[in-house]
Every structure is written in structure tokens, then in C-alpha cells.
Amino acid sequence: MTTAIATPPAVSDAPSSGVKAARLLRSEWTKLVTVRSTLWSLLLLVILTPGLSALLTWLNEHNWAKADPSQRTNITDDPTSFILGTGFAFGQLTICVLGVLVMAGEYSTGSIRSSLLAVPKRTPMLVAKCTVFAALVFVFGELVAFPSFLIGAKILHNHVVVSLSDPGVFRAVIGGGLYLAVLGLFALAIGALVRHTAGAITGVIAFVLVLAPLAQLLPGSLGKHVHAYLPSEAGHLIAQAHQAKGDLLSPWQGFGVFCLWTALLLGLAAWLLNRRDA
Amino acid sequence: MIEARDLSKRYGDKLAVDHLSFTVQPGTVTGFLGPNGAGKSTTMRLLLGLDRPDTGSATIDGRRYRDLAEPLRVVGALLEARAVHSGRTAYNNLLVLAQSQGLPRKRVDEVIELVGLGSVAKKRVKGFSLGMGQRLGIAAALLGNPDVLILDEPVNGLDPEAILWIRNLLKRLASEGRTVFVSSHLMNEMAVTADHLIVIGRGKLMADCTTEEFIERSSEKSVLVKSPDVARLAELITADGGVIAQADGDEVTVRNLAAPRIGHLAASAGIELHELAPQAASLEEAFMELTRGSAEYEGSIGGAPIPASAPPSSAGASAA
Numbered sequence: 001m002t003t004a005i006a007t008p009p010a011v012s013d014a015p016s017s018g019v020k021a022a023r024l025l026r027s028e029w030t031k032l033v034t035v036r037s038t039l040w041s042l043l044l045l046v047i048l049t050p051g052l053s054a055l056l057t058w059l060n061e062h063n064w065a066k067a068d069p070s071q072r073t074n075i076t077d078d079p080t081s082f083i084l085g086t087g088f089a090f091g092q093l094t095i096c097v098l099g100v101l102v103m104a105g106e107y108s109t110g111s112i113r114s115s116l117l118a119v120p121k122r123t124p125m126l127v128a129k130c131t132v133f134a135a136l137v138f139v140f141g142e143l144v145a146f147p148s149f150l151i152g153a154k155i156l157h158n159h160v161v162v163s164l165s166d167p168g169v170f171r172a173v174i175g176g177g178l179y180l181a182v183l184g185l186f187a188l189a190i191g192a193l194v195r196h197t198a199g200a201i202t203g204v205i206a207f208v209l210v211l212a213p214l215a216q217l218l219p220g221s222l223g224k225h226v227h228a229y230l231p232s233e234a235g236h237l238i239a240q241a242h243q244a245k246g247d248l249l250s251p252w253q254g255f256g257v258f259c260l261w262t263a264l265l266l267g268l269a270a271w272l273l274n275r276r277d278a
Numbered sequence: 279m280i281e282a283r284d285l286s287k288r289y290g291d292k293l294a295v296d297h298l299s300f301t302v303q304p305g306t307v308t309g310f311l312g313p314n315g316a317g318k319s320t321t322m323r324l325l326l327g328l329d330r331p332d333t334g335s336a337t338i339d340g341r342r343y344r345d346l347a348e349p350l351r352v353v354g355a356l357l358e359a360r361a362v363h364s365g366r367t368a369y370n371n372l373l374v375l376a377q378s379q380g381l382p383r384k385r386v387d388e389v390i391e392l393v394g395l396g397s398v399a400k401k402r403v404k405g406f407s408l409g410m411g412q413r414l415g416i417a418a419a420l421l422g423n424p425d426v427l428i429l430d431e432p433v434n435g436l437d438p439e440a441i442l443w444i445r446n447l448l449k450r451l452a453s454e455g456r457t458v459f460v461s462s463h464l465m466n467e468m469a470v471t472a473d474h475l476i477v478i479g480r481g482k483l484m485a486d487c488t489t490e491e492f493i494e495r496s497s498e499k500s501v502l503v504k505s506p507d508v509a510r511l512a513e514l515i516t517a518d519g520g521v522i523a524q525a526d527g528d529e530v531t532v533r534n535l536a537a538p539r540i541g542h543l544a545a546s547a548g549i550e551l552h553e554l555a556p557q558a559a560s561l562e563e564a565f566m567e568l569t570r571g572s573a574e575y576e577g578s579i580g581g582a583p584i585p586a587s588a589p590p591s592s593a594g595a596s597a598a
Binding site: 035036110278 | 323326327328329330342344346347348349350353355357360361362363364365366367370371373374375377379380410418
């Protein structure tokens with residue numbers, strides 16, 4: 001305790017915006033990778049997504065003869081969408097939870113206060129957090145999308161042949177990672193708005209799992225439109241090889257709608273972050 | 279130097295900080311006193327840009343906190359509520375802050391050693407005691423080697439050894455020419471740590487003076503008088519303008535009359551004195567007196583009348 005208080009790191013000249021951005025990204029990266037929730041969420045993602053893709057694809061292949069013809073058509077029409085959809089339906093929940101924790105966790109532990117003392121202009125902190133988190137989720141998203149697809153395609157090859165070189169397939173598999181990255185940001189935005197872990201997770205899950213079936217209960221074309229433009233319903237279209245019959249939006253249109261939802265929520269989160277007391 | 283000008287902050291219908299203005303000078307330890315709920319933490323949060331003031335402004339070395347490019351190199355802060363991620367290790371919590379300011383890893387090791395957390399640096403903060411948490415908070419405050427320190431209740435939850443350590447640390451930081459602004463509700467702690475005091479009650483400034491001056495100003499002096507003929511002496515004292523604040527057997531506590539005058543009254547009347555002792559008020563008493571004022575009389579300093587043990591009418595009756 002007799003150590004000198006300082007070997008003063010002399011106050012540097014006002015750092016350039018590039019230097020500041022690099023520092024913020026490094027700091028947010030450290031935040032992200034030094035908590036266990038990140039490790040556990042990504043581990044679950046990596047196990048659940050290809051695992052469930054393989055399991056559900058295999059179950060369908062195994063019962064091919066007994067399956068409903070419409071179910072078989074569903075698979076042969078767009079096997080990519082089927083393979084990715086099965087695994088991601090579960091795997092995406094880990095990203096929903098992690099996205100919320102990345103932001104709401106700062107509030108529940110109180111670390112938001114040190115974060116804002118270090119970066120009192122708050123928007124750059126949010127931008128850096130989003131950048132680092134989306135990049136990490138995108139990489140892991142691709143790490144699960146490609147194996148999921150390749151395993152599923154192999155299981156189905158007796159009934160339908162699909163490869164990465166087929167039209168739209170490569171984009172759809174890449175799209176799996178893109179979808180997860182934007183979903184992560186969507187959850188992060190809700191976490192920033194709600195600032196309460198349990199509440200925000202409930203909110204995100206409601207958006208992703210509850211609203212879609214509810215919207216389908218709405219009568220006629222209204223229900224169809226509302227359903228099509230819901231964030232995760234529109235977003236996961238990017239993981240289809242081509243627009244399915246009866247879908248209102250193309251893969252890229254759907255993804256655009258999802259990005260728009262996310263951008264709006266993040267914009268609102270940034271506005272509130274600057275206005276609210278921490 | 280810290281400057282608060284006309285700061286106000288309202289939460290719902292409660293005015294937590296009420297048009298508060300003060301400056302905190304470098305080179306001394308400035309204590310920030312007030313009872314619980316007086317607005318100390320809120321004021322500090324306003325200084326640090328965590329909350330937005332409803333009126334007024336706060337600057338540090340002439341700049342708003344939000345305008346500081348590398349704030350941790352200018353201001354070190356310890357907040358009352360824990361402000362680190364409990365799932366992260368002590369080292370990583372500090373590393374996150376260091377990286378955001380472009381400070382080297384070496385500096386993290388230095389402050390960890392400085393606060394004596396070397397053996398638990400790689401442990402998650404979740405298991406830390408209150409005292410270890412406070413040390414980590416102080417490490418975070420010192421990380422950027424700042425010229426200004428704003429510490430909210432730094433000795434909270436610490437054992438006596440650690441309190442002594444903090445006290446010496448604060449004095450050393452001030453002696454190096456830094457601005458040290460430290461809040462506490464422990465009057466006696468401030469008496470031995472702070473050179474200057476800023477006292478608030480219900481969000482309003484009650485006193486802004488040196489510690490000595492504070493005791494002097496805000497406490498009415500009293501004299502303890504012991505005499506076998508105390509009743510007759512009490513009459514003389516009252517007739518001369520003194521106030522009997524307390525009576526207990528052959529002892530009375532007198533206010534508003536100095537000891538030499540009481541001695542003179544006793545001598546002229548031939549009354550035997552066994553004790554004649556001026557009572558110096560402690561910081562604790564001065565503070566309680568001031569804050570009682572803030573609670574009941576809307577903030578007059580030292581002007582609140584202390585009711586005598588017996589109302590004047592009944593005192594007159596007993597004398598008759």
C-alpha cells in the first residue's frame with residue numbers, strides 16, 4: 001500500500017476520433033468476452049443449432065414414407081429453408097438472451113455507471129457495443145449455419161439433392177448468420193429500452209415466439225400482412241433459398257424489414273440512453 | 279476545481295437538490311456532509327453527468343463532464359452504489375475502463391497493488407465483501423491518475439484499518455495538489471479527514487466553510503456550572519441574560535453567557551463554585567444541530583432556539 005499513486009500516464013492530446021473508436025471497440029470487446037453468459041450462450045448456440053437441425057431433418061427423412069405429402073413438398077421445395085429453420089428456431093433463443101444480457105446486464109449489475117463515466121457521450125458506447133456484438137454473433141452464426149446445412153443436406157440426399165452452388169442457397173446459408181446478428185442487435189435494443197434483464201428477455205421472446213402465431217389469428221389479409229412484417233418473421237426469410245409461394249416478401253425484402261425494425265429500436269434506445277438518468 | 283452553479287434536480291415531486299452552488303478547491307480534502315437523503319449522492323451524480331440537472335450546471339476544471347475527451351484521466355469517481363459487473367473479475371473490470379481511455383495494462387496492475395487487491399485480482403467481483411468492493415471502486419477512481427477525485431461514502435463498510443488507509447490516501451492525494459471531494463454522513467470521520475466542509479440539508483446549502491469554522495459557527499457554546507447553591511446562581515444567570523439549557527441536581531448547563539461572566543456573578547453573590555467548564559461542541563453535535571435546523575426550521579444556521587428544560591413561565595413560578 002506504499003506504492004506510488006501514479007506513474008502518471010501523462011494526459012495525452014485530445015485523441016483523434018479513430019483512436020477513440022478503436023479504444024471503445026477494444027473495451028467493449030473485453031466486456032463481451034470476460035463474462036460467462038457470453039461463453040454459455042455461444043456454446044449452447046453451437047451445440048443446439050446443428051444438433052437440432054440434424055435431429056429434426058433425420059426424423060423427417062426416417063419417416064419420409066409415412067409423412068404428409070404437403071410436409072414432403074415443403075421440404076423438397078426449399079430444403080435449405082427447412083434445414084436451417086429447424087435448428088435456428090431453437091438456437092436463436094440463445095442469441096435473444098445474450099443480446100438482452102449484453103445491455104440490460106450493465107443495468108442490473110450497475111456497471112452502466114462506470115461505462116458512462118468512461119464514455120460520457122453515450123451514443124458512441126452503444127455503437128461500439130453493437131458493432132462488437134453483431135460481429136461476434138455473425139461469425140458464430142456462420143459457424144453454425146454452414147455445418148447445419150451440410151449435415152442436413154447429406155441426411156436428405158436420398159430424397160432431394162441440394163448444394164451450396166444451387167441458386168440462392170449460398171446466400172441463404174450466409175443469411176442464417178446475418179439473421180442471428182441482427183436478431184442479437186434487436187434483443188440488445190430491447191435490453192437498452194427495458195433496462196431490466198427478465199423483463200427484456202420476456203419482451204424479446206414475445207416478439208420472436210408469441211406475436212407470430214397471434215398475428216395469424218387476425219382475420220384475412222390483415223393477419224397475413226401483420227404476420228409478414230413482424231421482425232423475426234420477416235427476418236428469417238433471408239435463410240430461404242427463394243421466395244416461397246404465397247409469401248408477401250422476398251428474402252432480401254424480409255431482411256430489410258427486420259433491419260428497419262432493429263434500426264428504429266436502436267435509434268430509440270440511443271435517444272433514451274442520452275436522455276435518461278443512469 | 280469543481281464548480282456547481284445553481285444545481286437543481288427533481289425526482290417526481292421530491293426536490294433532491296435545490297439550487298445548490300459551491301466550488302471545491304484543489305489541494306485540500308473537502309468533505310460533503312448531510313444526513314441521509316440530503317442530496318449528496320444526487321449532487322455527485324449531477325457533477326459526473328450521470329443525471330441531468332433540471333437547472334444550473336456543473337463543471338470540472340471549467341468543462342462539463344460530458345465534454346471531457348478522456349474523463350477518467352481528469353476525474354476519478356467512486357459511486358455509492360456498486361458500479362462494476364459482478365460477473366467479471368476485478369482485473370477485467372479495471373481493464374475494460376483502462377482500454378476505453380487508452381491506458382496501458384500495466385496501470386491496471388499498479389492500481390490493484392495500490393489498493394491491496396493483488397491476491398483477488400483474478401476473482402469474480404460477485405464474491406467480494408463490501409470492503410473489497412470499496413477498494414476496487416477506489417482503484418477504478420485512481421486508474422487514470424486524475425487531478426480531481428469525487429468519492430461518495432468511501433469508508434462505508436470498511437474496517438478501522440482500511441478507514442485509516444483511506445484517510446491517509448485522501449490526505450496524500452490532496453497534498454499532491456489534487457481536488458478531493460468526499461461525501462460522508464460520519465461527522466467524526468470528516469473532522470479528522472476534511473479541511474473544508476460543504477454541508478447540505480434537504481438539497482440546500484447549509485454551510486460552506488473550514489471544518490473549524492463550521493464547529494465554531496453552527497454550535498452554541500455552553501458552560502457547565504456546578505455549585506451547592508445552584509438554584510440561586512441559576513436565578514442570577516437568567517437575570518443576566520443566560521439560558522439554563524439543562525439542569526441536573528447541582529449541575530446546570532448554561533448557554534448565552536460566557537464562563538468568566540458566570541464566575542463573576544457567583545463571586546459577587548458569594549456563591550461557592552465547584553465547577554465552571556466551557557463545553558466545546560464536537561463536530562457531531564454541530565452537525566446534528568444544523569441538520570435538526572434543516573429538518574424543522576428550513577435551514578437557518580445556528581439560529582434555531584434551543585428550548586430550555588423548563589419554559590420561562592414555570593421557571594418564574596418555581597423561583598417565586
